[in-house]
Amino acid sequence: MKNIAFILVTVFFGFGINAQSLQSFGLKGNVKSIAEELKICSNRYGKAQTKDCSSLTSEKQFTKEGYLLENKNSLEFEGITREKVEIPTGWLETVYIEEDGLKIKIGEDYYNKENLITKTFFVNESGAVDRVKEYFYDEKGIKIKTEEVAHVDDVKEKTIFFYDEYGSFSGFEIYRDDVLSDQGKFDVTYELDEKGNWVQSIVITEFSTDIHNRTITYY
Numbered sequence: 001m002k003n004i005a006f007i008l009v010t011v012f013f014g015f016g017i018n019a020q021s022l023q024s025f026g027l028k029g030n031v032k033s034i035a036e037e038l039k040i041c042s043n044r045y046g047k048a049q050t051k052d053c054s055s056l057t058s059e060k061q062f063t064k065e066g067y068l069l070e071n072k073n074s075l076e077f078e079g080i081t082r083e084k085v086e087i088p089t090g091w092l093e094t095v096y097i098e099e100d101g102l103k104i105k106i107g108e109d110y111y112n113k114e115n116l117i118t119k120t121f122f123v124n125e126s127g128a129v130d131r132v133k134e135y136f137y138d139e140k141g142i143k144i145k146t147e148e149v150a151h152v153d154d155v156k157e158k159t160i161f162f163y164d165e166y167g168s169f170s171g172f173e174i175y176r177d178d179v180l181s182d183q184g185k186f187d188v189t190y191e192l193d194e195k196g197n198w199v200q201s202i203v204i205t206e207f208s209t210d211i212h213n214r215t216i217t218y219y
Helices: 004-012 043-048
Strands: 031-042 054-062 068-073 080-087 090-099 102-111 117-123 129-137 143-152 155-163 169-176 179-185 189-192 198-204 208-218
Touching: none
Parallel strands: none
Antiparallel strands: 031 054, 031 208, 054 068, 080 090, 090 102, 102 117, 117 129, 129 143, 143 155, 155 169, 169 179, 189 198, 198 208
16 A cells, blocks of 8 residues: 555645635634644554654644635745746646756646636656646535646556545545556544634554644634
8 A cells, every 4th residue: 555654744735735715724713823733653652652753844824814824834845936827717826946046847736716726737857747636626615636647657647635524635546557556545533622623633544643733723
C-alpha cells in the first residue's frame, strides 16, 4: 500500500489553497483563525504516542466576513511567489520559484468565480506540464474528491483522493493505465468543540498514528 504519511502531508499541506470561505472549509461560527499541527507518529504506540513524531504546522486567518485572509504553511518553500489575475472563468494564479536570481514558473492554479480552485497544472524543470490535478466539491463548496494524472515511465498514473463531510482525507485509489493498482480507506476519529468544529482528528493506519490538532480562535 502507498505510504499513508506521504499522502497525508500532501493533502493536508499541499501548495494550493483548495477553499476560500468558512463554508467551503466546513467551518461553523465566526472563525478568526486556525492554528494546525499534523503529527505523524509510529503506530506501535497507538493514540497516546508522543515519541518519534514528525510535526508540520499551518495557520489560516479569516476576515470577519468569513473569507480566507492568509495561509501560513510550514511546507511552503522560501522563494515561492504567486501572481493571481482575473480571467473570464474566475482567476488564474501562477506559481513561481526564484533560483539563482531567476524566476521560474512551477505551476498554474485555476479558480472558479466562487474562488474555489478547480485545476492545477504542475510544470517541470523543462517548462512542460507533467501533472494535472482536478478538484471536485459538493453544493456547499466542501471538497469531496481530487483526481491527479501524471505519466511516469510511459505509464499513465491516476490518483484519486476522497474526503469526508468535514473535508478531511478519508481514502484513495491509484490506477496505472486505467487499472486499479492500490487503494485505501480510513476512518477518521474526531473531537469537536462547542461550535461543532473539529479540533482533533486521528487516523490510525498500518504505518502510523496521524494526529491532526487545530486551535480555533473566534471573533
